[in-house]
Amino acid sequence: MMHWxxxxxxxxxxxxxxIVLVMRHDITLARIASVAGxxxxxxxxxxxxxxxxxxxxxxxxxxxxxxxxGIVLVLDRLSAMMVLLTAILALIVxxxxxxxxxxARGKHFHALFQFQIMGICGAFLTGxxxxxxxxxEVLLIASYGLMIHAGGRDxxxxxxxxxxxxxxxxxxxxxxxxxxxxxTGTLNIADLAAKISEIPVxxxxxxxxxxxxxxxxxxxxxxxxxxxxWLPATYANAPAPVAALFAIMTKVGAYSILRVHTxxxxxxxxxxxxxxxxxxxxxAIITIVVGGFGVLGARRLMPLIGFSVVGSMxxxxxxxxxxxxTATTAALYYMIHSTFAAAAVFLVADxxxxxxxxxxxxxxxxxxxxxxxxxxxFAAAIGMAGMPPLSGFLxxxxxxxxxxxxxxxxxxxxxxxxGSLLTIVxxxxxxxxxxxxxxxxxxPEPDAVTQPKAxxxxxAPAMVAVAMLAALAVxxxxxxxxxxxxxxxxxxxxxxxxxxxxxxDEES
Amino acid sequence: MEFIIASAxxxxxxxxVYLMLRLRTFPVILGIALLSYAVNLFLFASGRLAVNLPPxxxxxxxxxxxxxxxxxxxxxxxxxxxxxxxxLVMIGLAAFLEAxxxxxxxxxxxxxTKTNKDAAQ
Numbered sequence: 001m002m003h004w005x006x007x008x009x010x011x012x013x014x015x016x017x018x019i020v021l022v023m024r025h026d027i028t029l030a031r032i033a034s035v036a037g038x039x040x041x042x043x044x045x046x047x048x049x050x051x052x053x054x055x056x057x058x059x060x061x062x063x064x065x066x067x068x069x070g071i072v073l074v075l076d077r078l079s080a081m082m083v084l085l086t087a088i089l090a091l092i093v094x095x096x097x098x099x100x101x102x103x104a105r106g107k108h109f110h111a112l113f114q115f116q117i118m119g120i121c122g123a124f125l126t127g128x129x130x131x132x133x134x135x136x137e138v139l140l141i142a143s144y145g146l147m148i149h150a151g152g153r154d155x156x157x158x159x160x161x162x163x164x165x166x167x168x169x170x171x172x173x174x175x176x177x178x179x180x181x182x183x184t185g186t187l188n189i190a191d192l193a194a195k196i197s198e199i200p201v202x203x204x205x206x207x208x209x210x211x212x213x214x215x216x217x218x219x220x221x222x223x224x225x226x227x228x229x230w231l232p233a234t235y236a237n238a239p240a241p242v243a244a245l246f247a248i249m250t251k252v253g254a255y256s257i258l259r260v261h262t263x264x265x266x267x268x269x270x271x272x273x274x275x276x277x278x279x280x281x282x283x284a285i286i287t288i289v290v291g292g293f294g295v296l297g298a299r300r301l302m303p304l305i306g307f308s309v310v311g312s313m314x315x316x317x318x319x320x321x322x323x324x325x326t327a328t329t330a331a332l333y334y335m336i337h338s339t340f341a342a343a344a345v346f347l348v349a350d351x352x353x354x355x356x357x358x359x360x361x362x363x364x365x366x367x368x369x370x371x372x373x374x375x376x377x378f379a380a381a382i383g384m385a386g387m388p389p390l391s392g393f394l395x396x397x398x399x400x401x402x403x404x405x406x407x408x409x410x411x412x413x414x415x416x417x418x419g420s421l422l423t424i425v426x427x428x429x430x431x432x433x434x435x436x437x438x439x440x441x442x443x444p445e446p447d448a449v450t451q452p453k454a455x456x457x458x459x460a461p462a463m464v465a466v467a468m469l470a471a472l473a474v475x476x477x478x479x480x481x482x483x484x485x486x487x488x489x490x491x492x493x494x495x496x497x498x499x500x501x502x503x504x505d506e507e508s
Numbered sequence: 509m510e511f512i513i514a515s516a517x518x519x520x521x522x523x524x525v526y527l528m529l530r531l532r533t534f535p536v537i538l539g540i541a542l543l544s545y546a547v548n549l550f551l552f553a554s555g556r557l558a559v560n561l562p563p564x565x566x567x568x569x570x571x572x573x574x575x576x577x578x579x580x581x582x583x584x585x586x587x588x589x590x591x592x593x594x595x596l597v598m599i600g601l602a603a604f605l606e607a608x609x610x611x612x613x614x615x616x617x618x619x620x621t622k623t624n625k626d627a628a629q
Contacts (some may be wrong), residue, residue: 130581137588142594148602154601157614160533163596164612168538170529170592174547174585178554181578235615 002051005075007044007061008083008121012037016114021151023025024108029346030099034110035227035438041117045084052080053482055489056497067127068188074127074500077486078332081088082124082255085336088468089248089343090117094348096461097241100354105150105239113327115142123252123368127500129180129214130187133173134254137220140166143249146242147234158237165230169220176213177275183207190500192264193493196271204271209263211272211302215257222253225286232294232306240350243302244465247342250313251335258320258328263491267323280321281408287314288415296429301352301359303432305345308384311419312338318412319399327402331481337472339394341383344465348376351458352434357446361430363437368453374435376462381427385468386420391472396420398480513553520546533600533610537593544589551582 015037024029051058052075052335060073091376094113096102103109119139126132180441181187183206184195196207216227223231231250257280265272285313291311298304316338319331353359355367367373379390386392402414472479488493520542527539556573563576604610 130584134584134588137592141595144599148599151602151606153606154614156599157612160596160599160603161612161614163592163599164528164540167592167596168543170588171524171540171543171547175550177581178547178551178578181551181581182554182556330602470587483609 002058002060002075002361004044004047005058005073005125006062008041008087008125009073009118011040011122012042012118014116016111016118019114020111022234023110027104030110031103031350035091035094035098037114038087038094038117041121042084042087042091045080045087048075048080049077049084049190049482051075053485054273055485057489057496059500062477068191070187071131072188072500073125074189074496075125076496076499077482077489078255078259079124081332081482081486082251083121085115085251085339086120086248089245089339089380092343092347092461092465092468093241093245094153095464096244096350096458097239099455099457099461100241102150103243103352104427108145109149112142112145113245115139116146116436118142120248120252124255127190129192129260132179132260132288133177134168135311136252138348139249139252142172143242143246144380147238149239149242155237158233162230165220168219170228172213172220176217178211179206179210179213183210188500189260190497191399193266193269194501195265197269197493199271201270207265207271208275211261211275212279214260215276215368218253218256218260218281220253222257222309222317223287224280224317225283225290225314226255226309228287228290228313228447230281231310232298232303235306235346235446236300236302240302240346240353242410242463243305244343244346246349247309247339247346247414250338251339254313254316254320254331254335254404257317258331258490262323262328263317264498266491266493277321277323280317281411284314284317284321285415286413287317287432288313288419290314292419292426295423295426298426298430299361301349301361301430301434304361304426305349305384308345308423309338309342311325311423312342312384314418314419315396315399318416319402322403322405322408324402325484325487325491327399328490329403329480329483330395330398332483332486333391333472333476335401336479337383337391337395339467340465340468340472341380341390344380344469345384347462348373348380351454352377355454356434361433363433363441364437369453370435370439372454372459374431374458376466377431377435379466380462381431384465385423385427387424389473390466390469391476392469394473394496509557509559513549513557517546517550517553520549531612533604533612536612537596537600540596541589541593542602544585544593548585548589551578551585554578 004170005395019030019033058075062071116139119135144163147162148155220227261276288311291307291314294307295304315330316334348425356364383392385388386396524539524543527535555578558574561574563574565573
């Protein structure tokens with residue numbers, strides 16, 4: 001048994017209390033510990049991807065209780081990839097928040113950050129739906145603290161909204177789990193997959209209800225229409241580095257849909273065949289539309305980026321809703337891309353907004369380093385909107401290429417292409433107002449430019465995020481090869497079931 | 509038995525949803541508390557209802573027992589919802605003290621927020 005699988009959960013879980021108890025008065029020490037934790041996590045995650053690329057599904061039985069009686073952590077290609085994505089993003093966001101001093105504007109940033117990492121990694125690794133709920137709660141409660149980090153009237157009110165929405169979502173999650181347990185008698189994903197495939201269609205009503213309830217819960221996390229409304233307000237009012245970290249949180253919802261609804265309620269299972277895609281596809285299409293018009297209509301920079309995240313989740317879910325290996329490969333590629341793209345835009349926006357003192361999209365006296373920020377924003381916006389040469393273009397291309405079902409192709413292509421156009425127009429307008437119109441506004445006193453210049457360490461994280469997009473485009477071949485293997489593995493339900501439940505036979 | 513549990517879950521859920529839709533901090537907190545009671549009962553019932561049965565298999569006695577797993581799930585859910593309610597109360601209080609208003613919905617614009625605030629006073 002490979003004990004490393006538990007490390008991404010245990011490492012932050014041990015580090016966070018040490019930071020909060022021992023280092024709470026010493027921000028330097030907390031920064032060192034937090035960065036060290038993130039670097040270690042990155043090393044472990046790279047190891048995971050190397051191991052998982054071999055193709056086998058590794059499991060870790062907590063307390064050595066065999067599944068389905070005990071809780072298992074499952075490491076396959078998908079989990080390894082998501083943990084690596086989390087680790088890279090965490091390091092970028094951490095570097096940014098330390099360099100810009102965001103972490104010192106309130107208390108306990110680093111402890112909450114580590115708990116957030118723990119919840120996200122746990123959600124990616126667990127092989128049990130109730131455990132998934134628990135890790136959701138861990139990442140949510142940390143995100144509540146991060147969301148209202150540094151305080152302020154608007155942020156507290158937006159934070160309260162965010163908490164209420166998510167508590168309602170958690171309650172729904174429990175109702176879904178209760179329904180699922182009542183109809184199948186298990187909550188282990190592999191065991192669920194085995195049991196549900198044996199349920200005849202005429203007795204499947206309860207399982208179908210549970211599948212839809214779970215879909216709604218994950219849709220709240222992934223911000224899919226009609227439960228996407230919380231995202232722009234939350235992201236617009238959260239501290240920008242936290243909003244960048246939240247780029248992975250919407251992906252947790254998408255990951256859960258992929259994991260649970262492919263493995264347990266997936267294609268080819270008579271009880272729930274075709275149910276999920278039928279509902280997910282139109283919802284994802286409307287999500288793209290909402291995101292596109294939101295980007296066009298936003299009057300402040302942060303909500304604009306929030307709506308562009310909604311739009312990108314729509315594209316991702318359109319690809320996921322097909323539930324075919326090809327479309328899933330495309331969805332995974334786009335998922336990696338949109339995580340880094342959202343992080344890059346939020347980090348650049350933070351550099352700009354802190355120097356403009358407000359994020360209204362209106363001409364204001366030009367800030368220091370206008371040209372540099374304009375270039376950074378341009379690059380990040382290209383990534384977010386999906387223009388060449390960055391990976392967003394390739395991502396959208398493979399998504400479009402993967403959706404060729406006759407009835408759906410018209411809707412999907414129209415929505416994705418029109419949504420991209422709206423996003424491009426929205427970002428172009430925002431960029432020209434922020435960086436060009438501003439040059440025409442006279443500063444009140446030309447010499448009184450008091451904003452500090454952005455240092456190299458402050459710009460580096462945003463540039464790294466953009467560089468990740470470029471790297472994703474350059475190495476699209478190897479990445480896609482890995483993702484194709486991932487998609488094949490996800491749809492190999494029998495392999496997953498025997499990997500998780502197979503140990504019973506060996507030990508008995 | 510089934511009727512009582514089912515109607516209790518239904519009534520608690522209805523009350524919880526109604527209170528959540530009030531969009532003021534205190535009713536919403538009460539609503540979420542009611543919803544969490546409802547879901548705890550619901551989880552409890554998901555392992556089938558059994559009266560006066562132990563949750564552990566006895567090697568010597570008869571084989572009938574009640575499913576222990578939903579009891580463990582309910583316990584976890586109680587602990588989590590307790591913690592979440594505490595966090596919600598603290599943040600609700602902080603938001604009220606910052607904004608002088610216990611409205612949960614926020615108007616789109618800063619100017620609108622100000623007029624709302626004046627209207628609330």
